[in-house]
Amino acid sequence: MEKDKFEKKFFLVREDVLPEAMQKTLEAKELIERGKAGSVWEAVQKVDLSRSAFYKYKDTVFPFSTVTKERLITLFFYLEDRSGTLSRLLGVVASSGCNILTIHQTIPMQGRANVTISLNTSGITMDINELLTNLKRLEFVEKIEVLGTGA
Numbered sequence: 001m002e003k004d005k006f007e008k009k010f011f012l013v014r015e016d017v018l019p020e021a022m023q024k025t026l027e028a029k030e031l032i033e034r035g036k037a038g039s040v041w042e043a044v045q046k047v048d049l050s051r052s053a054f055y056k057y058k059d060t061v062f063p064f065s066t067v068t069k070e071r072l073i074t075l076f077f078y079l080e081d082r083s084g085t086l087s088r089l090l091g092v093v094a095s096s097g098c099n100i101l102t103i104h105q106t107i108p109m110q111g112r113a114n115v116t117i118s119l120n121t122s123g124i125t126m127d128i129n130e131l132l133t134n135l136k137r138l139e140f141v142e143k144i145e146v147l148g149t150g151a
Helices: 020-033 040-047 051-057 064-068 085-095 128-136
Strands: 072-080 099-105 112-120 141-150
Touching (some): 020 040, 040 051, 072 085, 085 099, 085 112, 085 128, 128 141
Antiparallel strands (some): 072 112, 072 141, 099 112
16 A cells, blocks of 8 residues: 555665666656756657656655755764864855754764764755765764754
């Protein structure tokens, strides 16, 4: 029996484990969105995908950036304990246009601190993956985990 839309579960899955048809569906959707393909037919031809596969997956697979737009995201950071790290981290987040809703930092132990930040991404001025890349580039950030997204 088909579950109604409120009972369905959603998962965040890394791109490299998606079946090829889903990856190509995402590529085709991007071509259409960016105006590089004038029709579904043209888009599926460019990515070597059948129209039936496109229509099967088009409403079920979305880029992470699309899901997080106009939503909340919670990030967990493993940081080196250095003076000014939290300030610099928050500066990168603020420069992205995200609104910081909550911050929780553990007491630093053995030169490390854990920080959890919840963000409203509705004002983000870049792709969410670009923000994550910018945060990972900070020399004191050891690891970032996406704990969740929500409305």
